[in-house]
Amino acid sequence: MGTRLWPMSREKKPKQFIDVLGTGSTLLQMTYERFSRFIDVDNIIIVTNEKYCHWVKEQIPGLKDENMLVEPMRRNTVPAVTWAALEVKRRCQEGRLIVSPSDQNIVNIDAFQKDVLRGFDYVHECDVLLTMGVKPSRPEMAYGYIQMADLSSSHSDIYKVQSFTEKPAEEFAQIFYESGEFLWNTGLFLWSADTFLHAVKWASDEMASIVQSVVQRHSKGEYADDLLMELFAKCPNMSLEESVLEKSDRVDVMLCHFGWADLGTWKAVHEALPQSDMGNVVIDSKSLLYDCKDCIIKLPDGHVAVLQGLEDYVVVEEGNVLVVCKKGDQKNIRKFVNDAQLNLGEEFV
Secondary structure, three states: OOHHHOOOOOOOOOHHHOOOOOOOOOHHHHHHHHHHOOOOHHHOOEEEEHHHHHHHHHHOOOOOHHHEEEEOOOOOHHHHHHHHHHHHHHHOOOOEEEEOOOOEEEOOHHHHHHHHHHHHHHHHHHOOEEEEEEOOOOOOOOOOEEEEEEEOOOOOOEEEEEEEEOOOOHHHHHHHHHHOOEEEEEEEEEEEHHHHHHHHHHHOHHHHHHHHHHHHHHHOOOOOHHHHHHHHHHOOOOOHHHHOHHHOOOEEEEEOOOOEEEOOOHHHHHHHOOOOOOOOEEEOOEEEEEOOEOOEEEOOOOOEEEEEOOEOEEEEEEOOEEEEEEOOOOHHHHHHHHHHHHHOOHHHO
């Protein structure tokens, strides 16, 4: 759902389907357009939950039905990416894929294209699971980290992965930043379908049985929807890093240079947008600000904010909810959402 961008991001319409940056395009549309610059749209697959199919179809009207894989239930990234890898392999036995979230901000599109194409060549040549990392610009607790080991053979800016850490405590984020050994984990991954499916089978005997059965059916020209549904039903709710990448000894990381941010918090959105002399960001809204500093404001059309004396605040109104809170205190947003759901009702989340 993107809880930390509440109330803009809601259960019925999460952040990937919203114009978070005020560009005229949703995050999903921006991601799709970014890849369609250099990847044939017939080869772009979107995995989504069944409750969000209508948003995908509305926002990507040219997407073919066979390029939308609809999850019957939420099971985190492992079954979703496994399904996508199986579909890629069904279409092309030597297929390669890049796995991308739909809620990121990429600053330099040309550099992004260059890094992705280089990554595709690398995973074809080296038969590894490749992650994409960027140098941290600050000690950030909201991001995952990848620890670099030695350089991978003769390839510049590609390293063996020593470890993964998901959203560290403040003191560890500071240590990671100062050490120079850690990169932010962008959540972008490249691999061949075969390499990833082998890693999945190695990580779980139960997954291995299902994956092998699907591959056999596909080799006969048959579909295996029943087995794919079983895949979702049986797979635990675990991330790619925890359940697959950390168990493999063939994981590398590419140091990338395209400028990246995960737009998962109001702080990240604030940093991604142009700011006034006082550091304020106003997204598609009318407002009068007096002695305000480092704030972010987003209101519906026809609404006006008059604010005085605020520093480092979020002022966001969407539908039936107005949130005014400290921008840097993101952990409390989850508490606000839970309290609203418990005490006020489902219609407010």
